[in-house]
Amino acid sequence: MIEFKIADFFYLKDLARTYWLMRRAEHWTAEQFHSYQADHLLPLLLHCSQQVPYYIDLFKKIGLSPERLNRENVFDQLRRLPLLDKEVLRAAPDRFMARNGQAYRPKAITTSGTTGTPLTVFWDRGSNVMELCSMQRFWRWAGFRIGQSFLDLRSRVFTDQDRHLTTHGRARYIRNWKINSLEFNSDLIDKENLPDYYQVLLRYRPRLLRGHPQAMQKLALLLQESGLTEWKPRVVTPTSEALYDFQKAEISRVWPAPILDHYGLKEHNAFFAQCPSGGYHIFPEYGITEIVNDDGVAVQPGEEGWIVATGLHNFAQPLLRYNTRDRGVAAGDERCGCGRTLPLIRSVIGRIDDCIYTENGARYSGMHFAFFGRRGIQKARLIQENLNSVQVELVTTPEFDQQEAEQLREALLVKVNRQLSFTFVYRDDIRQETPGKFKFVVSRCRPQDTGKP
Numbered sequence: 222m223i224e225f226k227i228a229d230f231f232y233l234k235d236l237a238r239t240y241w242l243m244r245r246a247e248h249w250t251a252e253q254f255h256s257y258q259a260d261h262l263l264p265l266l267l268h269c270s271q272q273v274p275y276y277i278d279l280f281k282k283i284g285l286s287p288e289r290l291n292r293e294n295v296f297d298q299l300r301r302l303p304l305l306d307k308e309v310l311r312a313a314p315d316r317f318m319a320r321n322g323q324a325y326r327p328k329a330i331t332t333s334g335t336t337g338t339p340l341t342v343f344w345d346r347g348s349n350v351m352e353l354c355s356m357q358r359f360w361r362w363a364g365f366r367i368g369q370s371f372l373d374l375r376s377r378v379f380t381d382q383d384r385h386l387t388t389h390g391r392a393r394y395i396r397n398w399k400i401n402s403l404e405f406n407s408d409l410i411d412k413e414n415l416p417d418y419y420q421v422l423l424r425y426r427p428r429l430l431r432g433h434p435q436a437m438q439k440l441a442l443l444l445q446e447s448g449l450t451e452w453k454p455r456v457v458t459p460t461s462e463a464l465y466d467f468q469k470a471e472i473s474r475v476w477p478a479p480i481l482d483h484y485g486l487k488e489h490n491a492f493f494a495q496c497p498s499g500g501y502h503i504f505p506e507y508g509i510t511e512i513v514n515d516d517g518v519a520v521q522p523g524e525e526g527w528i529v530a531t532g533l534h535n536f537a538q539p540l541l542r543y544n545t546r547d548r549g550v551a552a553g554d555e556r557c558g559c560g561r562t563l564p565l566i567r568s569v570i571g572r573i574d575d576c577i578y579t580e581n582g583a584r585y586s587g588m589h590f591a592f593f594g595r596r597g598i599q600k601a602r603l604i605q606e607n608l609n610s611v612q613v614e615l616v617t618t619p620e621f622d623q624q625e626a627e628q629l630r631e632a633l634l635v636k637v638n639r640q641l642s643f644t645f646v647y648r649d650d651i652r653q654e655t656p657g658k659f660k661f662v663v664s665r666c667r668p669q670d671t672g673k674p
């Protein structure tokens with residue numbers, strides 16, 4: 222996790238202005254959102270055409286002339302750009318840095334990346350303010366105020382470089398008093414040292430719990446088994462990994478708090494969040510979000526496509542039509558029951574890394590939907606070694622009987638149009654191979670084997 226430093230975000234005037242704008246915007250009309258985005262996209266494209274080496278070259282190549290850009294045509298001009306692939310950014314991050322980038326106070330952030338190859342991105346003043354205000358909006362919806370105590374729960378190795386590292390008995394954790402946060406590494410928690418962690422929880426009583434679903438599930442079960450149930454979070458917000466139905470059921474059983482999901486990117490160019498009515502709202506002030514097919518064309522409502530994001534506030538390192546490599550289902554113009562007019566995305570399905578593949582070149586994501594409504598599953602993982610079959614590792618309770626197994630198998634078969642077979646393997650536990658995100662789908666059939674991206 223990247224350490225939160227107040228100084229990177231503490232621009233009081235900008236924060237106050239953005240905060241009030243985002244409160245008003247929750248009830249804007251579609252025209253007002255459109256107008257807001259045009260007002261920010263136009264200067265961003267002009268800036269790219271003058272200051273950012275990658276876009277100076279690209280605009281020339283495709284004949285996008287800055288002189289002809291205006292508020293009316295700026296969205297059409299944006300859609301003329303090819304999707305930006307992560308590998309292009311990874312290969313030459315400096316080419317995306319504005320020549321006058323220092324004026325925007327950029328800070329380099331290196332992420333490990335899902336493939337293990339590091340990716341360096343830059344956060345600047347504008348994008349940091351938008352990020353903090355978006356997180357604040359999400360937390361406000363969740364009934365949580367900045368300054369109240371929260372717990373981060375992840376599978377992450379602590380190092381000596383971690384500031385605020387603290388111990389209490391056998392518990393080792395991070396306590397950042399400046400933002401009233403705790404962070405536990407779930408890999409370090411076991412039955413023996415659990416009481417020490419529990420005392421830390423009772424001392425700070427975190428109101429909000431966020432982190433990796435796998436880590437949350439582990440702590441919930443450990444606390445319940447040990448009868449340590451006095452502390453309960455008021456709201457749970459999973460991050461980084463997709464939250465699967467069976468995990469949600471387990472977590473809710475121990476902690477009957479609302480579970481609200483959100484989606485963000487280290488690249489700072491998109492933000493979506495669930496409101497208590499369950500709608501997954503896109504934050505249009507943050508950036509322009511498109512759901513597109515392999516050719517970069519918008520899909521129809523109800524269809525699945527790539528989530529493509531253009532952040533409107535990062536002038537130090539602008540990324541236009543960035544392919545997140547995450548998949549989502551587009552919504553139409555339906556409205557959420559909460560009354561907010563912020564647009565919706567029907568669902569975020571998963572990452573390209575979460576896909577399985579078949580011999581005829583098809584690619585299937587969102588495999589967790591097959592687990593919807595199944596009882597008695599504590600953990601699951603899909604492992605694909607070849608293009609004909611998938612091994613389903615399961616940790617189950619007695620509730621998972623023959624009938625549940627048959628229904629799960631049928632749902633899996635339907636999900637992949639019966640192109641693959643599934644073998645169930647029952648385990649006592651499923652451990653992740655390396656700290657970090659838990660991989661629910663491990664496919665060792667690389668996408669190039671199928672000829673598809």
Ligand SMILES: [Zn+2]
Binds near residue numbers: 502559560561
């Ligand atoms: Zn809503």
